[in-house]
Amino acid sequence: MKTLFSPAQLDDAQLRSSEKILRSCVHCGFCTATCPTYLLEGDELDSPRGRIYLIKDMLEGGKPATAEVVKHIDRCLSCLSCMTTCPSGVHYMHLVDHARAHIESTYTRPWHQRLMRALLAQILPYRERFRVALAAAFLVRPLRAAFGTLPYIGASLRSMLSLAPAQFPSKPIPEPAPILTQPSGKRVVILEGCAQPVLRPSINAAARRLLARHGIEVVSVASEGCCGALVHHMGREADALNFARANVDTWISELDRGLEAILVTTSGCGTTVKDYGFMLREDPAYAQKAERVSQATRDISEYVASLPPLPNVHETGQIVAYHAACSLQHGQKVTDAPKRLLKAAGFQLRDVPEAHICCGSAGVYNILQPDFAQRLGARKVAHIERTKPQIIAAGNIGCMTQIAQGTNLPILHTIELLDWASGGPKPAELL
Ligand code: SF4
Numbered sequence: 001m002k003t004l005f006s007p008a009q010l011d012d013a014q015l016r017s018s019e020k021i022l023r024s025c026v027h028c029g030f031c032t033a034t035c036p037t038y039l040l041e042g043d044e045l046d047s048p049r050g051r052i053y054l055i056k057d058m059l060e061g062g063k064p065a066t067a068e069v070v071k072h073i074d075r076c077l078s079c080l081s082c083m084t085t086c087p088s089g090v091h092y093m094h095l096v097d098h099a100r101a102h103i104e105s106t107y108t109r110p111w112h113q114r115l116m117r118a119l120l121a122q123i124l125p126y127r128e129r130f131r132v133a134l135a136a137a138f139l140v141r142p143l144r145a146a147f148g149t150l151p152y153i154g155a156s157l158r159s160m161l162s163l164a165p166a167q168f169p170s171k172p173i174p175e176p177a178p179i180l181t182q183p184s185g186k187r188v189v190i191l192e193g194c195a196q197p198v199l200r201p202s203i204n205a206a207a208r209r210l211l212a213r214h215g216i217e218v219v220s221v222a223s224e225g226c227c228g229a230l231v232h233h234m235g236r237e238a239d240a241l242n243f244a245r246a247n248v249d250t251w252i253s254e255l256d257r258g259l260e261a262i263l264v265t266t267s268g269c270g271t272t273v274k275d276y277g278f279m280l281r282e283d284p285a286y287a288q289k290a291e292r293v294s295q296a297t298r299d300i301s302e303y304v305a306s307l308p309p310l311p312n313v314h315e316t317g318q319i320v321a322y323h324a325a326c327s328l329q330h331g332q333k334v335t336d337a338p339k340r341l342l343k344a345a346g347f348q349l350r351d352v353p354e355a356h357i358c359c360g361s362a363g364v365y366n367i368l369q370p371d372f373a374q375r376l377g378a379r380k381v382a383h384i385e386r387t388k389p390q391i392i393a394a395g396n397i398g399c400m401t402q403i404a405q406g407t408n409l410p411i412l413h414t415i416e417l418l419d420w421a422s423g424g425p426k427p428a429e430l431l
């Protein structure tokens with residue numbers, strides 16, 4: 001694609017990067033076929049190619065974002081399906097991240113959008129604030145239909161309350177670290193994150209037990225925080241970079257002490273941590289350290305697949321529909337490892353039709369774009385249920401929460417199933 005940025009514009013590192021991405025697009029349109037919002041709307045402006053044109057026009061002209069641009073960029077899930085499809089290697093993720101930051105700095109949203117976004121940015125990345133908010137949501141959940149009728153923020157509020165768990169989110173009693181049967185000398189950290197340990201603490205507990213069976217020590221790092229993905233996807237670049245710097249500071253000292261890997265059990269977070277090197281590339285104090293952190297980061301399924309297999313202890317055999325989270329399949333290109341591990345653990349895998357299409361979760365998308373998210377969620381659940389599974393497996397808490405709204409089937413993290421098969425407790429959802 002021909003671009004017309006001035007030499008002065010190209011002095012800016014971010015514009016230089018985006019210009020390179022824009023030039024790599026040959027506007028063939030292959031990406032439109034696999035874009036969830038184009039599938040829903042059939043509107044070119046809700047396709048990757050249409051958004052690329054909108055972003056090009058906005059950045060090239062040095063223009064503030066318009067309401068029209070904001071509408072179509074906000075509707076993008078950042079699912080990155082277009083990146084898997086694109087034959088020209090267009091790095092849409094970095095381009096849309098730039099566009100979101102540009103929108104945040106040049107466009108004044110209506111008050112209700114600002115309020116909702118500020119609330120999400122101030123609550124979700126902080127574990128204890130999120131726990132309190134979930135407890136409040138649990139209490140008022142029965143009134144969600146009434147909240148849904150409020151002007152402006154009703155749909156988002158109803159969606160937020162629907163996502164709240166049906167049980168009171170009490171603080172879990174910390175489990176003692178599992179005993180390593182045969183210590184291998186390997187040490188890793190598991191990103192605790194912000195939302196997942198509140199919504200489903202059993203996921204990281206299962207990961208710890210499984211790693212202990214492999215003889216791998218999980219190091220606790222108290223000072224680590226949110227990965228920054230939630231605010232990053234809202235265009236709050238400064239906040240996202242601050243979260244990234246704090247985590248880099250925490251993990252780099254562990255890497256210096258011989259840590260083998262930083263493991264992530266929420267693939268949405270993993271995609272962002274693997275991108276820290278790019279996000280902090282212009283920060284001389286952090287560029288190298290951030291790149292080292294990104295290089296050491298693995299999705300839990302990716303890491304476990306690199307270890308020798310464990311013997312199966314429990315009889316499994318259940319039919320499992322594996323839901324491939326977009327952040328895992330498109331963002332990190334981890335596609336086979338979870339399926340291979342589940343099969344080896346004795347589960348009968350079912351392929352979900354249209355597996356490349358997003359379930360509509362996408363971070364806080366299901367709160368900010370409830371209509372699109374509900375349509376995609378219903379489409380995903382219908383495809384999953386058509387395979388007649390007994391269990392749904394996924395590697396991302398956002399997808400698990402989104403899909404749970406539309407089905408009564410038990411949804412488990414891949415690692416919870418692998419832990420059970422190799423000797424862990426039966427997941428509570430299956431009891
Ligand atoms: S498939 Fe790639 S090159 Fe073709 S229009 Fe989409 S982004 Fe551009």
Ligand code: SF4
Pocket residue numbers: 034035036037038046047048051075076077078079080081082083092
């Ligand atoms: S990231 Fe997903 S929703 Fe956004 S343009 Fe690409 S395919 Fe479409």
